[in-house]
Structures are given as C-alpha cells and as structure tokens.
Amino acid sequence: MAAAAAERLAALATPPGALGRLGDLAVWLSAAQGSVPPRELDNVRLVIFAGDHGVAAHGVSAYPPEITAAMVRTFVMGRAGVSALAKAHGVAVRVLDLGVDDELDGVPDDVRRHKVRRSSGAIHLEDALTAEQTRQALEVGATVAREEIAAGAQLLLSGDMGIGNTTPAAALVAAALGLPASEVVGRGTGIDDAALEHKTQVVQQALDRAGDRVDDPIDCLTALGSADLAASTGYLLEAARQGVPVLLDGLMAVACALTADRIGPGAAAWFAAGHRSTEPAQSFALAKLGVEPLLDLGLRLGEGSGAVAAVPVLRGAVALLRDVALLSELLPDPGPDA
Ligand SMILES: Cc1cc2ncn([C@H]3O[C@H](COP(=O)(O)O)[C@@H](O)[C@H]3O)c2cc1C
Ligand SMILES: O=C(O)c1cccnc1
Numbered sequence: 001m002a003a004a005a006a007e008r009l010a011a012l013a014t015p016p017g018a019l020g021r022l023g024d025l026a027v028w029l030s031a032a033q034g035s036v037p038p039r040e041l042d043n044v045r046l047v048i049f050a051g052d053h054g055v056a057a058h059g060v061s062a063y064p065p066e067i068t069a070a071m072v073r074t075f076v077m078g079r080a081g082v083s084a085l086a087k088a089h090g091v092a093v094r095v096l097d098l099g100v101d102d103e104l105d106g107v108p109d110d111v112r113r114h115k116v117r118r119s120s121g122a123i124h125l126e127d128a129l130t131a132e133q134t135r136q137a138l139e140v141g142a143t144v145a146r147e148e149i150a151a152g153a154q155l156l157l158s159g160d161m162g163i164g165n166t167t168p169a170a171a172l173v174a175a176a177l178g179l180p181a182s183e184v185v186g187r188g189t190g191i192d193d194a195a196l197e198h199k200t201q202v203v204q205q206a207l208d209r210a211g212d213r214v215d216d217p218i219d220c221l222t223a224l225g226s227a228d229l230a231a232s233t234g235y236l237l238e239a240a241r242q243g244v245p246v247l248l249d250g251l252m253a254v255a256c257a258l259t260a261d262r263i264g265p266g267a268a269a270w271f272a273a274g275h276r277s278t279e280p281a282q283s284f285a286l287a288k289l290g291v292e293p294l295l296d297l298g299l300r301l302g303e304g305s306g307a308v309a310a311v312p313v314l315r316g317a318v319a320l321l322r323d324v325a326l327l328s329e330l331l332p333d334p335g336p337d338a
Contacts, residue, residue, distance in 0.1 A: 001030065001031040001034050001035075001036065002027060002028075002030075002031035004030075004036045005026070005027040005030035005031050005036045005037075005038070005321065006027050008030075008036055008037060008321060008326075009023050009026065009027055009321060011326045011327060011328065012320070012321070012324045012325070012326060012327065013324055013325045013326060013327045013329070013330055014324060019317075019320055021292070021294075022313070022316060022317045022320060023317075023320070023321075025272065025294070025313070025314060025317040026038060026317040026318060026320055026321035027321070028245075028272060029245055029272075029314065029317065029318060030321060032243065032244075032245040032269075032270060033154070033245070034243070036321075037321050037322040038318045038321055038322060039154065039318070040315070040318055040319075040322070041154050041155050041311070041314060041315050041318060042154065043092070043151075043152040043153055043154045043155075044089075044090070044091045044092070044153070044154065044155045044157065044311055045091070045092045045093075045094070045148045045151065045153040045155070045156055045157065046082070046086060046091050046092065046093045046094070046156075046157040046158070046159055046304045046307065046308060047094050047095075047096060047144055047145075047148060047156070047157070047158055047159070047235060048075060048082070048093065048094070048095040048096065048158075048159035048160065048161055048303060048304055049096055049098055049141070049158065049159070049160055049161075049228040049229070049231050049232040049235070049252075050068060050071075050072050050075075050095060050096065050097050050098060050099075050100055050160075050161040050162055050228055051068070051097070051098045051099030051100055051119070051120060051161075051162045051165070051226050051227050051228030051229075052065050052068050052099055052100055052101040052118070052119040052120070052162055052163065052164070053065075053119065053120055053122075053123075053128075053162055053163070053164035053165055053167065053168060053226055054119055054120060054121045054122030054123070054125075054126070054128075054164075055122045055123055055124065055164045055167045055168070055202060056162075056163045056164030056167075057122065058122060058124070058202060059195060059198050059199075060164055060166075060167045060188070060191070060195070060198070060199040060202055061163050061164045061166075061167075061188055061189055061191065062188070062189040062190045062191050062195070063163050063189050064163065065101060065119075065163045065164065066102075067163050068100055068101070068102075068161060068162050068163050069100050069101070069102035069104060071161050071303075072095055072097060072100060072104060072107065072111065072161060073104075073107060075093065075095040075161070075303075076095065076107055076108065076111065078093075080303060081301050081303055081305050082159060082301070082303035082304050082305045082308055085305055085308040085309055086304075086308050089308055089309075089311045089312055091157065091308050091311060092151075093304075094110070094144075094148075095111055095161070096110075096111060096114045096140075096144065096231070097111055097112055097114060097115050098114055098115060098116050098137060098140065098226075098227040098228040098230075098231045099115065099116055099117050099118065099119055099120050099162075099226060099227035099228055100115070100118070100119075100162075101118050101119040114140050114144070114231070115227075116129075116133050116136050116137045116140065116227040116230075116231075117129070117133055117227055120168070120225070120226035120227050120228075123167070123168055123171060123202075123206040123209075123223070123224050123225075124202045124203075124205040124206040124209065125209075127222055127223050128168060128221070128222065128223065128224060128225050128226045128227075129221070129222050129225065129226070129227060129230065130222070131219075131222050133222075133227060133230075134218060134221050134222040134225070134230050135218075137221075137227045137228075137230035137231040137234065138218070138221075138230050138231065138233060138234035138237075139234060140231045140234065141230070141231035141232060141233060141234025141235035141236075141237075141238065142234040142235065142237065142238035144231070144235055145234070145235045145236075145238035145239050145242065145244075146238060146242070149239075149242055149244055153244060154244075154245075155244070155245055155246070155247060155311075155314070156235070156239045156244055156245070156246050156247075157246070157247050157248075157249065157274075157304050157307040157308060157311075158232050158235055158236060158246070158248070158249065158253045158256065158304060158307070159249055159252075159253070159302065159303045159304020159305070159307070160228065160229075160232065160249070160250075160252035160253065160302050160303065160304070161228075161302065161303060162226070162228055163189075165226065165228070165229070165252055165302075166186060166188035166189075166251055166252070166279060166281075167188075167199060167202060167203060167206075168206075168224055168225055168226050168229060169229065169251045169252045169255040169256075169279075169281065170184045170185050170186065170203050170251070170255075170279070170281040171203050171206045171207060171210075171224040172220060172221070172224055172225055172229065172255045172256075172258070172259055173251075173254075173255050173258060173281040173282075173284055173285045174203065174207055174281070175207060175210065175214035175220050175224055176214070176217070176220070176258050176259065176262060176285070176288070177284055177285070177288055179284065180204065180207075181200045181201070181203035181204035181207060182200050182204070183280065183284070184203070184280055184281035184284060185199055185200045185203050185280070185281070186251070186278060186279035186280050186281065187278075187279075187300075188279070188300075190300075206223075206224055207224070209223070210223040210224055217259050217262035217263045218263065220259065220262075221233065221259060225259075229252065229255065229256055229259075232252065232253065232256040233256040233259045233260050233263070234260075235256075236248075236253075236256055236257050236260040236267065236271070237260040237263055237264050237267055239270060240260065240264060240266075240267035240268075240269070240270040240271070241264065241267075243270065244270070245270055245271075245272065246270055246271045246272070247271075247272050247273070247274045247307040247310060247311065247314065248271055248272065248273045248274060248291070248307060249274055249275070249277075249302065249303075249304045249305065249306045249307040250275065250277035250279060250282055250299065250300065250301075250302050250305075250306050251277050251279040251281055251282040251285075251302070252302060253304070253307065254273065254277075254281075254282045254285045254286055254289070255281065255282075255285060257271050257285070257289060257291075258285040258288060258289060261289060268289040268290065268291065271289065271291055272291060272294070272314070273286055273291045273292070273293040273294065274293065274294055274295060274306045274307035274308070274309060274310035274311075275293050275294065275295040275296065275297060275299055275306030275307070275309060275310060276293040276295070276296045277299065277300055277306065278298060278299075278300040279300065293306075294310045294313050294314075295309055295310050295313070297309065
C-alpha cells in the first residue's frame with residue numbers, strides 16, 4: 001500500500017518532492033488505512049488516561065497532586081487546554097480514571113469505572129503496580145482502543161493527566177534506552193533548578209532500584225510506570241494490532257509508544273508524532289522509534305494537546321493526496337524533459 005501511495009504522490013500535478021513531509025505523511029496514512037487515495041479523517045478520537053503518582057509527594061512537580069482530580073473534572077466540563085483545541089479541530093475526547101487518588105464523586109460512570117488503584121506507587125521507593133495491576137491496566141487500554149475503533153475511529157490519539165507523571169515517563173524512556181536519568185529528565189510543569197536536580201536523583205534511584213527488571217517491558221511498567229501509563233501502552237499496542245493509525249502527543253504518549261513497541265516490535269509503524277515536547281526524554285524516544293514530530297511549538301502541556309494541534313496538518317496531507325490532479329490528466333506527455 002505504501003508503494004501504491006508513493007506512486008500516486010509522484011504522479012500528482014506538483015514537482016517531485018514539492019510537498020515535502022506532507023507528502024510522506026499522506027503516504028504513511030494512506031498505507032496505514034490500506035486505501036489509495038487516503039480517506040478523509042472525519043472520526044478522530046482522543047482518550048486521556050488520568051492517574052496519580054506516589055512520586056508527586058516527593059518534590060518532583062511544581063504543582064500539588066490535587067490538580068489531577070480537578071483537571072479530570074475540567075475535561076468533563078470541556079474547559080481544559082486540550083478541550084479548546086479538540087473543539088476547534090473536531091476531535092472527540094474521552095477521559096478515563098485509571099488511578100486518580102480522589103473518588104471523583106459526581107463524575108460520569110464511564111470516567112470512573114476503569115480505576116485500577118488509587119495512586120500508583122512512588123517509583124523510587126516501591127513498585128508502581130503489582131504485576132496483576134499492570135496486566136489489568138494493559139487490558140483496560142486494549143479494551144478502550146477496541147471500543148473507540150468500534151465507534152468508528154479513523155485516527156486515535158492518547159493524552160495524559162497526572163501530576164508527577166513526567167517522572168515515571170522519563171524513567172520508562174531511560175530504562176528502555178539504557179540512558180542515565182541526567183540525560184532524560186526535564187522540567188515538567190516548570191520546576192526550578194534545585195527541584196530538577198532532585199527529580200533527576202529520584203529517577204536515577206528508581207532506575208537503580210528496578211535494576212535489570214527493566215529488560216522486560218511489562219515488568220518495566222510494573223516497577224517504573226503507573227496504571228495510567230500502562231493503560232495508555234495497552235491502548236497504543238491494540239491500535240497498532242488493529243491497524244488503526246495513531247498520532248502521538250508529548251512525553252507520556254511517546255514513552256508509552258516506546259514501551260508498546262518493545263512489547264510488540266513493529267507497533268511503531270502505526271505511529272506518527274504530533275509535536276516535539278520540551279521534555280528531553282520525548283526526543284530520545286522519538287529518535288529511537290524513528291518518528292519525526294510534525295510540529296515544534298514549544299508545547300509542554302500534555303493532555304494530548306500536541307497531537308490534537310497536529311490533526312489539521314494530517315487532514316491537509318490527506319486532502320493533497322486525494323484531491324490534487326494527476327499530471328497525466330493535464331498534459332498528454334508530461335515531465336521535465338517534455
Ligand atoms: C493546571 C495543570 C494542567 C495540566 N494539564 C496537563 N498537565 C501536565 O502536567 C503534569 C506533568 O508535569 P509534572 O510531572 O511536572 O507534574 C501532568 O498532569 C500533565 O498532564 C497539567 C499540569 C497542571 C498544573
Ligand atoms: O511532554 C509533555 O507532554 C508534557 C511536558 C510537561 C508537562 N506535561 C506534559
């Protein structure tokens with residue numbers, strides 16, 4: 001399918017290569033859809049995986065853990081940063097509680113019924129999850145992907161919400177790539193230099209505690225991940241298994257994509273990246289996956305915002321490969337030498 005899509009791209013009434021990476025993107029999506037020309041993206045769906053993290057009580061974030069539950073309620077009301085972008089670009093949003101510490105009273109049942117536990121373990125001191133909770137969270141993510149696909153999803157996006165989550169996400173990337181904490185850790189919500197140094201020590205302590213258990217990607221989630229990150233991993237893996245293309249967001253989505261590709265080698269063929277985050281771990285993970293991000297806007301919000309922001313770029317790529325005339329339709333004998 002990729003060869004057929006590339007052949008159509010080469011035949012368009014545009015100079016060869018003139019569409020740049022929009023052309024590559026159109027070929028990727030066309031191949032992923034199994035349709036030349038590609039189909040329009042009418043049904044784009046974002047799932048936000050929310051959860052709290054024990055490390056958030058250990059000085060790794062600029063914000064308190066109570067923000068997580070407050071933001072879940074804000075997604076439900078449609079008033080978060082990603083809500084505004086999703087409304088502008090016609091993207092459906094669903095938020096799920098995998099491990100928020102709060103009971104979330106009054107929030108719709110679809111949000112609440114996926115909880116695996118209340119807050120994941122502080123990864124520098126203890127495992128994030130039990131092995132059974134990791135299995136359960138991976139399965140929740142896979143089930144949710146199947147539900148979204150059954151609802152007609154043509155493109156799936158994953159988002160995150162959880163104060164402290166850049167700490168386990170950085171640890172997952174460092175573990176997968178064999179890098180020290182000092183190379184991958186970033187400022188998350190905007191911590192100062194002293195907190196950055198402390199966060200780096202926390203991530204390194206977590207990596208040292210996990211030892212060679214990180215060689216197994218599922219045990220890596222148990223030791224260093226969280227319920228929300230494991231569910232997001234299961235969701236991305238199932239999307240790839242079902243052959244549904246995915247647009248990734250920032251650090252959390254890409255850490256989970258890297259983990260999904262370790263569990264199911266080749267899964268990354270179904271993934272494109274919406275944007276480059278300011279978090280160093282995200283860039284390392286994208287390079288490992290061989291995925292070049294579409295936008296570079298200095299975004300460091302999470303929630304799926306960098307994926308949603310790139311949806312119009314992907315729709316534009318589809319329109320080009322669908323709607324542009326073929327050179328052969330314009331001229332009987334085309335080409336540069338004609
Ligand atoms: C109001 C607010 C809204 C957010 N939306 C996403 N995040 C982002 O920031 C958090 C990760 O950064 P760290 O690891 O430094 O805590 C996550 O919740 C992520 O989704 C937010 C953070 C805040 C404060
Ligand atoms: O990379 C991200 O998505 C990100 C960065 C900082 C804080 N929250 C999310």
